[in-house]
Amino acid sequence: MANTPLMPKATAVWLVDNTALSFSQIASFCRLHPLEVKAIADGEAAQGIKGLDPILTGQLTREEVEKAQKDPNYQLKLQGSKVVVPESKRKGPRYTPVSRRQDRPNAILWLVRNHPELKDAQIMRLVGTTKPTIAAIRDRTHWNSSNLTPSDPVTLGLCSQLELDMEVEKGAKNLPQPVAGAAAETLMPVEDSTSDDAIAAAFSFGTSKPKREEEEAIDADAVFAKLNSLKTADTDADSDEDSAAEEVEEADEGVEIEDAGSDDDEDNEDNK
Template sequence: MTDILMPKATAVWLVDNTSLSFEQIAAFCGLHPLEVRGIADGDVARDIRGADPMVNGQLTRDELDKAQADPNYRMKAVVSRHAELLKPTKSGPKYTPVSRRQDRPDAIAWFVRNHPEVTDAQIAKLLGTTKSTIESVRNRTHWNSANIKPVDPVTLGLVGQLQLDEVVRKAADKKAKDDLKSGAALQSIEEAPVEAEEPDFVPEERVRPGAEPTAESVFGSRDDD
């Protein structure tokens, strides 16, 4: 089915103003039948004002009449120009004009010299280049290495300043987190307790006792008188 604008408001109007079944309304509005039943019971979308899909140009009277006459018929919504405009669009791959493609190696060299923390994947996405080209510029194996010089990609018109600042900020934040983790791991290793070395065994010096004292050594000999 085609996506419609204000599906719940449309369901509210269809519940209040038609004899359609819950399944028919659910199929048309992209809702679950139980949700439509909740709208009819006043438990869901209580404060939402109904929107007439025919006034909005999303349903024809003929489709509504067919559905009310046949409970098995599923209404087909009219393609709304406004609905198409409101659909989110996915941004495709970054396109760089041919006149600017020759400047990409200069921008890559600028990143390599000034912001080594920015990954090759981030550079490739931002500049619309390839990892092999980035590697060749870094290793100076690029076919035009002699003429490559670092130039700010904003100056070259390849990216906007806000885009560049965002990429550099994210890369710096990631590097800071990685450095913090590695620093904490290193500190934990350095702070590990070191077992105290046992002192070398030194035998005690034993004092050799002298000879037993004699009377002569204590009182002296007669010759000394």
């Protein structure tokens, strides 16, 4: 805890031996139970522990101790450390607990789908995996690809939200920036897009309606002309069929007359 002094029991031993603070004040400062502090004072607990001076370590000041000794209700305040310990940069892949390693493919799949701007090296830093595993999940050749479900690595505890945001920001900087001229060619000026003509054209108002009516009228005339031509074609075809039928009937009558004449000739020859 940030508000707990270093080596709280050793600090409590020193405060019990060297100050007139109450048990509750020492217990509150060292994050211990008052009965435990009483046991330390009675020699029943913390035997063999050497006391640690919180004044020498910079956790308390003499003025703070004297103020607390004068007022039994005053609570000691832990002093902030004046020494800033630099964080050592981690080298090598991130260590992933054994219980979380089975979740790494799901986290990789989530990163690949939701953040395509991330490079393989960035995913490796976030999840602690290898390039072949990332490539297999991208190409769907992973041995368990059918059972993978995308899961947020922050929710899985594989990385922090700050680390993910930093890597996403770095990946976004590497993306190609849009060309300014391309946007100017595709976007219309505000004056043109908000003009009356543009609004009328967008909502089919104004001059577009008479044109549509004119086109509909032209189409109607063309339809009627087409129907008339079809009717005339049908009447001509009917007349042709009638004339052809009359010619066939006349031909049949001529054949019958010739057949009758030949029969009469045969009868006359028989009578002779």
